[in-house]
Amino acid sequence: MTLLGRLLHGAVPPPPPDDLIHWDEAYSVGNALLDNEHRDIVAVLNDLYRGRGTDGRPLDPEHTLARLRDVAEVHFANEEAVLARHRCPRLDSHQSEHRVLWSELSTLAAAMPAMDADTRERALASMLRKIVLGHILVADMRDQDYLRE
Ligand SMILES: [Fe+2]
Ligand SMILES: [Fe+2]
Structure with missing residues (x-):
């Protein structure tokens, strides 16, 4: 079963109640840098959803979304460089x-x-679905033979 299938059919553990999604090693594309960036993207999306950081302090949603854009910009460039190299x-x-x-x-x-x-x-929930369920678990997984390092 595909990762997306496992997720949709409940084979992947549900996220903690406060989070939209919990990072699972099954999402790894076999590249430490890109996996860390995917983890960061998931962490920022969870922060945005909760409205507070992991330390419990309230977040400014606009500032946090700007952080997500920064993380995503660097990540997309890094990922495209690896795909191009391979x-x-x-x-x-x-x-x-x-x-x-x-x-x-x-x-x-x-x-x-x-x-x-x-x-x-x-x-935010819709954005998370697009980035994680619609992209990381589909396009990144599909192309993981070209992302692995
Ligand atoms: Fe990615
Ligand atoms: Fe990607």
Whole structure:
């Protein structure tokens, strides 16, 4: 069963009640740098969802979303460099997916100040689904033969 299938069918343990998603080693693409960056992306998304950091202190959602954009920007560039070095035949389509996610993150960052808490929660949950369930567990996993180092 695919990772996405395992996740959807409950074979992957549910996240702690406070988190949207819990990092699982099954998500590894076999590249320590990229795995750490994926972990960071998941951690920031969980922070945004909770509205507070792991130390329990309240977060400024806009500042945290800016942090996510920074982490994602560096990660997309690093991942594309590895795909290019390993001559991944799907580099162009993978890059396009990154560009779409980046533009959605930018749109969300611009819209966030005007959102009430419920709208923000829904928008963040949707962003998390797109990045983790829609990209990391699909495109990154599909291309992991070209990401492994
Ligand atoms: Fe990635
Ligand atoms: Fe990717």
